[in-house]
Amino acid sequence: MSPSITVVGLGSGDENQLTLGAWKTLQSADPLYVRTDRHPVIDYVTRNGVKVHPFDSLYEANDSFESVYEAIVDELLRLARNSSSGIVYAVPGHPMVAESTTRLLRERCPQEGVALTVTGGESFLDQAFSRFGFDPIEGFSLFDATALPASGAAVDPRMHALIAQVYDAHTASDAKLFLMSVYPDDYEVTVGHELGLAGRETIVTVPLYELDRLDGYGNLSLIWVPRTDAEAVRNRSFERLREIVDILRSPDGCPWDREQTHASIRKNLIEETYEVLETIDDDDPEAMCEELGDLLLQIMLHSQMEAETGAFDVWDVIAGLNEKLIRRHPHVFGDLGADDADEALRNWNAMKAEEKKRRGIDPQQQSALAGVPRDLPGLMKAYKLQKKAAQVGFDWERIEEVYAKVEEELAELKEAPEDQRLEELGDLLFAVVNLSRFLRIDPEEAIASTNGKFVRRFGYIESQLRLKGQKLDQTGLQEMEFLWQEAKKLSKNAGS
Structure with a gap:
């Protein structure tokens, strides 16, 4: 047998x-x-x-x-x-x-x-349906408390959720943290111990934040999270965002959103990116949270426009990104090693080169300057072009040579006729960017710092004139220069 x-x-x-x-x-x-x-x-x-x-x-x-x-x-x-x-x-x-x-x-x-x-x-599901009193046809998700997903994003609040194998307070705590990324802290959840056992069954409903403070967890314990259509809960889901953008672009949606094209909102993507950068510079997490949302909206709108043509949708965007991240991190998701950031970057670049080959692009036949986006801001693009050229040996050897080049370009600008000044000014700016690279200073960060300093000092001039009851157009350059120098001294004393 x-x-x-x-x-x-x-x-x-x-x-x-x-x-x-x-x-x-x-x-x-x-x-x-x-x-x-x-x-x-x-x-x-x-x-x-x-x-x-x-x-x-x-x-x-x-x-x-x-x-x-x-x-x-x-x-x-x-x-x-x-x-x-x-x-x-x-x-x-x-x-x-x-x-x-x-x-x-x-x-x-x-x-x-x-x-x-x-x-x-x-199964315990039979008891859960009858004792908690919900119909599974409404939809439900089942999770194992000992192997919860990394994020509560796996939960759809429009469906009931059951978490089984809640053996002890530790697994209950894991379940609480998992659910808190979707539900508010005071959302009511129900815990069932030994369902269906006469004289031993316990069912208690508590706010989510108290989930791991209960006694009695064991082999026959599970958690029920009732479904909800509450906007406050649904608004924490990515699916709700996708749904809202779809509605905005629909025939019954917003007239303005319906009219937009990739070209018409192109500049918005750039502006929202810079607004995010501003919150980073200001170290303002609350503002950063809002501005990252605005930037995400631009991605959603562009994805929705393509979904309407059948080319791709936001799920394709996410799938492509996930696949790329896994593919380009073989030292994390594969067999290669990386002991430091430089080695990790080499792995990344090697995978990029391999991807190009699979698309029929020979990296050896590409320009050394390939890969620098055409529409980058001028200083940033100059910086990246110079770094690319430097990687193949086209670079100054000493910083003294760069200082000399800056002086040379400044002298040429001073002597240039009017119709050549634009070109000569560009040459000067390009040389200054080269200098910033040798000094290991990002030129965009440098000009952003100076812009901020200018705004602060000019604001000081305005505030002082207001205190005197004066307006800018009623003030001479000499007085404004005096106030500027005063602001400069104050900023130096303040360390900014």
């Missing part, structure tokens, strides 16, 4: 939830192997003369749940191969609901020539 394993569900409560077929299978076992004897049915089984062999000792001998489950499956397969009549293995609830050992058995039994039979039992 070929080796075999029968997996049977013990149900979610006491013996009254056992199916007749499950009970007959349990009675036939000799012995009955069980993942854990911490289940209300086990006492009933042993009282009726069934010998039980639990695997609870493996929980103590292993460092993680996954290694426990693998050890149990290894032992079950060994026992099955040595048995002449097959073995019976019992698990809490339904074998196909949140039961990792069943999943592992389904993967390995065919490979090892072991016949597998799965006999259902009432």
Whole structure:
């Protein structure tokens, strides 16, 4: 007889939830192997003369749940191969609901020539639906408290959420943090302990922030998060943002949004980017949060315009980005190593070159200046062009040569006829950018700092004139220069 394993569900409560077929299978076992004897049915089984062999000792001998489950499956397969009549293995609830050992058995039994039979039992979901009182047809998500996704973004608040295997206060705390990225701290959630067990069942509703302060968590505990259409909750989801942008662009949406094209809002993308940069310079997290939202809106609008043509949608944008991040970080998601930032950057650039080859682009045939965006601001573009040229050896050797070049270009500008001044001024600015590169100073940051300094000092002039009851157009240059120098002294004393 070929080796075999029968997996049977013990149900979610006491013996009254056992199916007749499950009970007959349990009675036939000799012995009955069980993942854990911490289940209300086990006492009933042993009282009726069934010998039980639990695997609870493996929980103590292993460092993680996954290694426990693998050890149990290894032992079950060994026992099955040595048995002449097959073995019976019992698990809490339904074998196909949140039961990792069943999943592992389904993967390995065919490979090892072991016949597998799965006999259902009432799952904790049956009790959850009846005791919490919600209809699963409304939609629900099921999560394992010991293996929650990295982000609550996996939760759709328009569907009920159930979190099972909340063994203790620690896993309850993990569940709380997971849910808090979607729901407000005071959102009411319900915890159920030992659902369906007469005299032992406990159901309590608490605000989310109190979730890990409750007592009584154990093997038969789960959390129910009721569905909601509340805007305050839905507005924290990416799907709601996509839906809003879709509505704005729809025939019944906003007339202004409907009329926009890639070209008409092109400048908005640039402006919103610079507004984000301003909040970074100001170290203003609250403003940064708002401005990043405005920048994200531009991405959503451009994506929605293409979705309307069938070219791509925002999900394609996200998929492409995810794939690129994984592909270009082989030292994180692959087998390559990177001990420092320079090595990580080399990996990134190597993958970029490989991607170009796959698209039929030979990096060796490209200009050394390729890859610098055409529409970058002038100083930034000059800086990047010079860095590209320097990488292939086209660069000054000493900073003294750069200072001389700046002086040379300044002299040429002074001597240039009017029709050549634009070109000569550009040459001077390009030389100054080269100097900033040698000084390891970003020219955009330098001019931004000077712009800010100018605004502050000019603002001082205006405020002082207002105190005197004067206006700018009523003030001579000499007085304004005096106030400018005063502002300069004050800023130096203040360190700015």
